[in-house]
Amino acid sequence: MENYNQTIPDRFFLLGLSTVPHLQVLGFIVFVVIYIITLLGNSLLLITVRLSPTLHTPMYFFLCNLSFIDICLSSTIVPVILINTVSIDKSISVGACVLQMFFALVLGATECMLLAVMAYDRFVAICRPLHYSSIMNMRFCIILALIPWIAGFVNSCIQVPITWRLPFCKSHHVNHFFCEVPAFLKLSCKDPWLNEIAMYVAAVIVIFFSFPLTLISYIYIINAILKIRSSQGRQAVFSTCTSHLTVVTLYYGTLTSIYFQPPSSHSLKTDNTVSVLYTVVTPMLNPIIYSIRNKDVKNCIIKIMKTK
Secondary structure (H helix, E strand, C coil): CCCCCCCCCCEEEECCCCCCHHHHHHHHHHHHHHHHHHHHHHHHHHHHHHHCHHHCCHHHHHHHHHHHHHHHHHHHHHHHHHHHHHCCCCEEEHHHHHHHHHHHHHHHHHHHHHHHHHHHHHHHHHHCHHHHHHHCCHHHHHHHHHHHHHHHHHHHHHHHHHHHCCCCCCCCEECCCCCCHHHHHCCCCCCCHHHHHHHHHHHHHHHHHHHHHHHHHHHHHHHHHHCCCCHHHHHHHHHHHHHHHHHHHHHHHHHHHHHCCCHHHCCHHHHHHHHHHHHHHHHHHHHHHHHHCCHHHHHHHHHHHHHC
C-alpha cells in the first residue's frame, strides 16, 4: 500500500483572471457588471412574479425557482473570482473551498433537473391544455420543484466527501477560478478512478435523465405546435418554447463538456472558459432570455413600474 506524507493542505491557491494589471482591472469590471446584471435581472423577475397575480401559474413558479438558483449559484462563484482577481493573496481555506464545491454542485445539478421539469410543464400546458390545471396543481408543482433539490443535495453529499478523501500532494495551486471537482482530481497523487466513476455516474443520472425528458417533451410540443392553425397562436407558443430551449442548450452543452471528459484530456483554458459560461454567464442570460421573449413578463414589469 502506498503512503502519502501530505493529504490536505491548510489552504489552496486559486487561479486569477489574469496576471497582467490592466487585464485584471478589465476582468474585474466585466465580472462586476455581469454579477450586478445577474442579481438585478433575477431579482426583478422574482419581484414581478410575486406582485403580478396573472403570473401566479406553474410556469412562473418554476421560473422563480430558476431565478433563485441562478442568484445563489452566481453568488457562490463570482465573489471569490472578484476577490482573487484584485487580491495579492489568492488563497482559499479548505473549509471555504469545501463549502463552495458543495453548493456549486447542489445548485448546478438542481438547475439541470429543473430545466427538465420546466419542459414537462410546457408539455402538459401545450399538449394537455384541458387537464393542465388538474395535473399541475400546487401540490404536484412543489413535489416537482423539490425533486431536483433533493437530487442535487444527494449528488453533492456523495461527490464532495470522496473528493476530499484524496491525497492532494501534487500541488496546492488549483488551475481554476473556483473549487470544482474536476480541477481537484488533477491535484491528487492517487489514481482518482473511483471519483471519476462517481462523477460520470452522477452526470449520466442528472444530465442524461434530464435531457431525454426535455427532448421527448419537446418532440410532443413541436408536433402540437405544427397542428395549431392560427399563425399568431403558433408564433406565441413557439416563442415561449424557444426561450426555454435556448437556456437548455447553453446549460446542458457546457455541463456535458466538463463532466463527460476524463481529467487527463481536459484543457485548462477550455475548462475555465466553459465553467465561466455555465456558472457566471448563463445565470445572467436566463432572466434576459425569458423576459425579452415573454410579453406577459414585459407587460407586468411595465405595469409595476407605472404603478410604483
